[in-house]
Each structure stands twice: as C-alpha cells, then as structure tokens.
Amino acid sequence: MAVARAMSWVCYLLECADGTLYCGITNDLDKRLAAHNAGEGAKYTRGRTPVRLAYCVPCHDKSDALKREMAVKRLSRTAKQALCGVTEVAENP
Numbered sequence: 001m002a003v004a005r006a007m008s009w010v011c012y013l014l015e016c017a018d019g020t021l022y023c024g025i026t027n028d029l030d031k032r033l034a035a036h037n038a039g040e041g042a043k044y045t046r047g048r049t050p051v052r053l054a055y056c057v058p059c060h061d062k063s064d065a066l067k068r069e070m071a072v073k074r075l076s077r078t079a080k081q082a083l084c085g086v087t088e089v090a091e092n093p
Contacts (some may be wrong), residue, residue, distance in 0.1 A: 009065035011072060013055035013084060018047035021073045021080050025065040029056065054084040 007080050010029050014022045014036060026032035035041040036051045045051055059065035072080065 002007070009059040009062050010050065011057050011059055011065050011068040012053060013072065013080060014045065014051040015054040015084070016045060016051050018048050020048060021054065021084075022048075022051065023069055023080075025059070025062070025069050029053075038074075 009025060009027050011023070012024050012029065012032075012034075013022070014021060022042065024032070024042060033051070033053060034038065036045045037049050039049055040048045041051075046075075057068060059068055072083070075083070
C-alpha cells in the first residue's frame with residue numbers, strides 16, 4: 001500500500017466476514033483497518049469482522065475522497081466486485 005500512504009486520503013472497499021462490502025475513506029489506512037477489525041470502526045462493520053481490504057484508491061484530498069466514496073456507493077454490488085477484481089461464475093443448472 002505504498003501508493004496509498006503517499007497520498008493524504010484514500011477511498012476503500014472492505015469485504016466483511018459475511019460477504020458484504022463496506023466503503024469508506026480515511027487518511028490513515030492501516031489504523032482504520034485495525035479499528036474495523038477490532039470492532040471499533042464503523043457501526044456497520046462491528047458485527048461483521050474480520051474484514052479484508054478489497055479495493056483502495058488514492059485521492060488528493062478529503063473532498064476527492066468523499067466524491068469517490070459517493071460514486072462507489074452508487075454502484076451496484078456487481079460493479080463494486082468488478083472494482084475489486086472479483087468475478088463470480090454462474091452455477092450451471
């Protein structure tokens with residue numbers, strides 16, 4: 001995550017233990033991930049630990065990070081998975 005540390009803010013997607021996705025922003029990714037996994041992060045992730053970083057994009061400032069977060073949150077689950085490089089194979093009937 002050297003790229004993420006070079007910029008002041010990042011927008012990230014977490015995959016929670018129950019398979020759901022959570023999007024957020026931070027200016028200290030390592031600290032924020034530790035908080036999520038300790039049950040001290042967002043209320044949404046508290047009961048869904050452990051979480052794993054699935055996607056992260058560096059942003060130039062908090063405003064850009066917030067705009068990116070809103071754009072990601074508007075995406076469908078499939079589109080969010082595509083950001084993470086996840087492809088699901090349909091089951092054969």
